Amino acid sequence: MKKTIFISIFAILLASCDFLDVVPQDSATQVDMFSSVQDIEYSLNMIYGNIPSVYYGQSVPDWTLGNEVTTTYDNPPRYAPWKGIWYGYENANATNFALWTDVVNGYGSGLRLYNAIRLAWWFVNHCEAATDVDDLSEEDRNDFLGQAYFMIGYYHWVLMEHYGPVVIRDHEVTMSESTESMFRPRSSWDECSDFICEMFDKAAGLLPATRVGEKYGRPTSVTAKAYKSRALMYSASPFVNGNKAFANFLNYDGSDMINQTYDREKWKKAMDAAKDAIDLAEVNGYHLYEYSDPVNPPANDLERGRRNYYYMFLERSASKCEYLFSNDSYCNALQQQNGCRNWDATVINPVTEETREPIDNRGMQMLMSPTLFIIDQFLTDNGLPLWADPQTKEGFAANHLMSIAPGDSTVLYHRHRDPRFYASIGYDRGYFASNGQDNIVLKMRWRERHGFYRQASYNSCTGYCIQKWVSKSLTYNRASGSMSYLSFRLPFMRLAELYLDYAEADFEYDGQLSQEGLAYLNKVRHRCGLPNFEDAWSVAGGMPNGETMRKALHQENLAEFCFEGRAYDNLRRWNVMHNYTEADGMNVYGATAEEFYQITPVDEQAYVRVFSYPKSYWLAIPMLEINTNALIVQNPGY
Numbered sequence: 001m002k003k004t005i006f007i008s009i010f011a012i013l014l015a016s017c018d019f020l021d022v023v024p025q026d027s028a029t030q031v032d033m034f035s036s037v038q039d040i041e042y043s044l045n046m047i048y049g050n051i052p053s054v055y056y057g058q059s060v061p062d063w064t065l066g067n068e069v070t071t072t073y074d075n076p077p078r079y080a081p082w083k084g085i086w087y088g089y090e091n092a093n094a095t096n097f098a099l100w101t102d103v104v105n106g107y108g109s110g111l112r113l114y115n116a117i118r119l120a121w122w123f124v125n126h127c128e129a130a131t132d133v134d135d136l137s138e139e140d141r142n143d144f145l146g147q148a149y150f151m152i153g154y155y156h157w158v159l160m161e162h163y164g165p166v167v168i169r170d171h172e173v174t175m176s177e178s179t180e181s182m183f184r185p186r187s188s189w190d191e192c193s194d195f196i197c198e199m200f201d202k203a204a205g206l207l208p209a210t211r212v213g214e215k216y217g218r219p220t221s222v223t224a225k226a227y228k229s230r231a232l233m234y235s236a237s238p239f240v241n242g243n244k245a246f247a248n249f250l251n252y253d254g255s256d257m258i259n260q261t262y263d264r265e266k267w268k269k270a271m272d273a274a275k276d277a278i279d280l281a282e283v284n285g286y287h288l289y290e291y292s293d294p295v296n297p298p299a300n301d302l303e304r305g306r307r308n309y310y311y312m313f314l315e316r317s318a319s320k321c322e323y324l325f326s327n328d329s330y331c332n333a334l335q336q337q338n339g340c341r342n343w344d345a346t347v348i349n350p351v352t353e354e355t356r357e358p359i360d361n362r363g364m365q366m367l368m369s370p371t372l373f374i375i376d377q378f379l380t381d382n383g384l385p386l387w388a389d390p391q392t393k394e395g396f397a398a399n400h401l402m403s404i405a406p407g408d409s410t411v412l413y414h415r416h417r418d419p420r421f422y423a424s425i426g427y428d429r430g431y432f433a434s435n436g437q438d439n440i441v442l443k444m445r446w447r448e449r450h451g452f453y454r455q456a457s458y459n460s461c462t463g464y465c466i467q468k469w470v471s472k473s474l475t476y477n478r479a480s481g482s483m484s485y486l487s488f489r490l491p492f493m494r495l496a497e498l499y500l501d502y503a504e505a506d507f508e509y510d511g512q513l514s515q516e517g518l519a520y521l522n523k524v525r526h527r528c529g530l531p532n533f534e535d536a537w538s539v540a541g542g543m544p545n546g547e548t549m550r551k552a553l554h555q556e557n558l559a560e561f562c563f564e565g566r567a568y569d570n571l572r573r574w575n576v577m578h579n580y581t582e583a584d585g586m587n588v589y590g591a592t593a594e595e596f597y598q599i600t601p602v603d604e605q606a607y608v609r610v611f612s613y614p615k616s617y618w619l620a621i622p623m624l625e626i627n628t629n630a631l632i633v634q635n636p637g638y
Helices: 002-010 028-032 037-050 082-086 113-129 138-163 189-204 221-236 265-283 301-312 316-321 331-339 372-377 393-397 419-424 495-510 515-527 533-540 546-560 566-573 623-628
Strands: 323-327 431-434 437-441 475-477 482-484 490-494
Touching: 037 113, 037 138, 113 138, 138 189, 138 221, 189 221, 221 265, 221 323, 221 490, 221 495, 221 566, 265 495, 301 419, 301 515, 316 323, 372 546, 490 495, 495 515, 495 546, 515 533, 515 546, 546 566
Parallel strands: none
Antiparallel strands: 323 490, 431 437, 475 482
């Protein structure tokens, strides 16, 4: 029964939970809800109902706004709310996403995180008061309270990621409270960060480090420490650490919303938090996933790395060793369908390879197309960026990698790349796995089988598609219009993030990478089949330093977490997202290789990108909230 309740609640993570508002205060009903362990667990499960899925572009912009993917021009902001931010439509009267309240523009999904926070505090108060429940052990009570404290910190953090400084809710707000207590101003970024770290610390002290059986998937002490690390990494980063662009972003009392003095020690705090989480994770058996196939072992280290990375996301067992927080939801079906190449959704005349029937939009739709921005981030098979590898840097700078070597079928740009590239990207004349096959040859040029043609919504607008979430077990039956999906978890937090965060904070703190930071970085590289960082850079002039090292570490992060929603947060915290707003791909209107392999801006028709700094880094606070609480200041630019 408990398992059924948990899974049913978690299966609707994307839905707004209207019942959060209707539990009456101080009523007999609430007492009844804490009269047994089963009732307490049911009450606890309700708290999870507003977790936004990072992978659902109509819920939050994380997966879609990091410039890793884009869609065609006839998928407008009404249906693709993240485009409202790209095109400057986001405003306080018609916000394209709803996390502060559930009032949303167009087809976005509304979530009510403050209601969820209130419910979590309600649970804490009643769970602590439930002292006469016969079957409630102290261990279970601590676990339940730890989960509630984690969700209080987590929901505040999600709000901070998308709105910046928020109104801290440090207790359950009741209808009997004074106006002064009920209506508060936004706290500064640092005050918000301190509060959520306090919540994560409190949760970590109560939660178990691992979970098995029916409770797998709920937060652990490792989860809480990992999110504390993520929050402190953001707080140390240049966007909110001494950023003068926020000099006039003041509360109504004249205090700074964003600190105006850079504090290097914040990197030390972030580094220590990452180390704390890593140590707890490793001592409790968490490790980077490694795929094993004794019958068909990999031919070399690069193939081993490709399999490790590819199957980590498709094998459910992988999530139990590396995922620190994840979800099961229907979004993994959307990931598979919308990132995949067309297969039996269009029909080609086998002779001319040109005449095609209209696209059947029930099939694999290829709605989300990878951009050249993310493809540039993947390293070479030597473990170096394209701009640093002696074998590619001149060609990359001069666009000579867009030529085809004699006897080859695709450009040099697609050859000798990072194993994560081949595990993540479908490219012209490359192999693609789906529909029961491992080696479908993609033909992505104009009017070809998988290329751009006619009904623009369901074509790749960059000449690429996404392999990362797609396995060969994904199939489509044109006659019935039905698809089969592989069920797997989508990661919100992985152990690899802690390793790379430690390395980044280590470098930023004193300008160099320590042996410990280097060792953590090399763990991630080894798993994906790349040589150690120092060995790779030895052929490119030695270990990088300064801005070159920073750029290299950022690129390691972007490649490792492609299509996981991390680019959106990382590009913003690094204070560089406004430099990467244009979406480029191949010339999808090119029918020949020479025409197709031209770096071309994505066709957005009449839409113009006006992403502005710092305005577009955060969402607008809904005017409804500001009208209700006059103490709330609006975000810059809105």
